[in-house]
Amino acid sequence: MARGGWAVLGQRLEIRQGQGLVITPQLQQAIKLLQLSNLELEAFVEAELERNPLLQREDAEPGEANDALPEAVEASDRTEMSFEDGRSADAADAVDARADDVYGDAAPGERTSDRMSDEAQPGLSDWSRAGSGGGAPDGEGREQPDTREATLWEHLQAQASQAGLSAADHAIALTLIDMVDEGGYLRGDLAEVADRLGVEPARVEAVLTVCHGFEPTGVMARSVPECLELQLAERNRFDPAMAVLLDNLDLLAKRDLAGLRRLCGVDAEDMAEMISELKALTPRPGAGFGGEPAQTVIPDVHVRPDPAGGWKVELNSDTLPRLIMDKRYHGVVASGARTDTEKTFVADCAAQASWLVKSLDQRAKTILKVASEIVRQQDAFLAFGVEFLRPLTLKTVADAIEMHESTVSRVTSNKYVSTPRGVFELKFFFTAAIQSSDGGALHSAEAVRHRIRSMIDGEGRDGDVLSDDRIVELLKEAGIDIARRTVAKYREALRIPSSVQRKRMLQTG
Known part of the structure; x- marks a missing residue:
């Protein structure tokens, strides 16, 4: 309404109702707990104790803790799932579906804690800084970027993902990378790896040959002579005389130069030059990378064959912190508190202890639930070997267990599973998938990249150069539905020039 051309301004009070997710400090802290490795979690629990x-470990003999603390809360009382004939048990039976939605996976209308204020849960410590997964989140719950230096293993894994390997060969490469020590050397028996993964030793050797092309040069060698040989080959300086020298490094260590000259068939000047070339090489190619020293992996989950058929999935009880809140002691100190400061401190400790026990319990159940679904999806790999590793995405697992994809991502970070085929990180079982054009089985991205490379490698035989559009057509004829821009992305990742550049190379070559 207006009077004399002027608008009338006023104030009024309105009440509106709506749904939304407010990331409370509790939710931030629970999310951080979920992504910690078992070693990081143990360090955090020690600090909280x-x-x-009001917190203490449940280290007493069975029955003794309950006698002393009748109101104690115990975490993770159900730690097992079984699969019969490749089918999963009902998730509602295996994992308590009524457990509180700590990670915010339920629908907004089902949440009861989204809008709990900081004052409602006082005394929460800054768990967001626990572990090495990043800095503290800001007011909107976003995590600060991880600025730490990449480790050698992360560097090698990134190269393996871009190497154009098939899904099975990529899995073999990841297994080999896990066997690399801090110096960059491969420690382990390839025959044993082949047996565990259900492939021929020659295939493992072939994948290792691909890995020997990774940077830094010389990485994943099995000995010092092999490491130096790879570096010399890159410099085009590996000849028969140098091969003999590498086979007799013990004589070089003894300074038996006369014996080396006789074996290599060179004079003193050539020998001095060869030794100078060796000194310019790097005997520990992995030493230049950051990160913590390699530690023995302790699996979070065990997978064993079930006598009744299928697989049994169990949490590793050794990695589960078993904490209780001493409610009897809480009653004693609460009744003895006199000042407001003392009462606030006791209330803070009680709130945090209760939330920590609850979060640890939900963390254990979530890990079990996710690991069990992964086992269900990849049971063919466990039974028959790496060739039967299925394309699997985080979204597939998240949809199957009705959780958010980000929750599944956090669960699979820094978590390991022990299987009859070895110990693997949970992320090992995830490979990108490409839809089939006929609605059939999915194709792994690694396998498609390998097929693209094979097509282009065969171009020179008939003089024809395949454009990205033609590659798309050929892949669709083979039942692979892929976009042209995806073909271009894969080709660039494989460091293959465009069709125009390849045509010029053929003409000039």
């Missing part, structure tokens, strides 16, 4: 007098 020192800080909170």
Whole structure:
């Protein structure tokens, strides 16, 4: 309404109702707990035990803890799932579906804690800084970027993902990378790897040959002579005389130069030059990378054959912190508190202890639930070997267990599973998938990249050069539905020039 051309301004109070997710400090902390490795979690729990007098480990004999603390809360009382004939048990039976939605996976209308204020849960410590997964989240729950230096293993894994390997060969490469020590050397028996993964030793050797092309040069060698040989070959300086020298490094260590000259068939000047070339090489190619020293992997989950058929999935109880809140002691100190400061401190400790026990319990159940679904999806790999590793995405697992994809991503980070075929990180079982054009089985991205490389490698035989559009057509004829821009992305990742550049190379070559 207006009077004399002027608008009338006023204030009024309105109440509106709507749905939305507010990321509380509790949710931030629970999310951080979920993505910690078992070693990081143990360090965090130790710090909380020192800080909170109401927390203690449940180290007593069975029955003794309950007698002393009748109101104790125990975490993770159900730690097993079974699969019969490749089918999963009902998730609602295996994992308590009524457990509180700590990670915010339920629908907004089902949540009861989205809008709990900081004052409603006082005394929460800054768990967001626990572990090495990044800095503290800001007011909107976003995590600060990870600025730490990449480790050698991360560097090698990134190269393996871009090497154009098939899904099976990529899995073999990841297994070999896990066997690399801090110096960059491969420690382990290839025959044993082949037996575990259900492939021929020659195939493992072939994948290792591909890995020997990774940077830094010389990485994943099995000995010092092989490491130096790879570096010399890159410099085009590996000849028969140098091969003999590498086979007799013990004589070089003894300074038996006369014996080396006789074996290599060179004079003193050539020998001095060869030794100078060796000194310019790097005997420990992995030493230039950051990160913590390699530690023995302790699996979070065990997978064993079930006598009744299928697979049994169990949490590793050794990696589960078993904490209780001493409610009897809480009653004693609460009744003895006199000042407001003392009462606030006791209330803070009680709130944090209760939330920590609850979060650890939900963390264990979530890990079990995700690992069990992965086993269900990849049971053919466990039974028959790496060739039967299925294309699998985080979204597939998340949809199957009705969780958010980000929750599944956090669960599979820094978590390991022990299987009859070895110990693997949970992320090992995820490979990108490409839809089939006929609605059939999915194709792994690694396998498609390998097929593209094979097509282009065969171009020179008939003089024809395949454009990206033609490659798309050929892949669709083979039942692979892929976009042209995806073909271009894969080709560039494989460091293959465009069709125009390849045509010029054929004409000039």
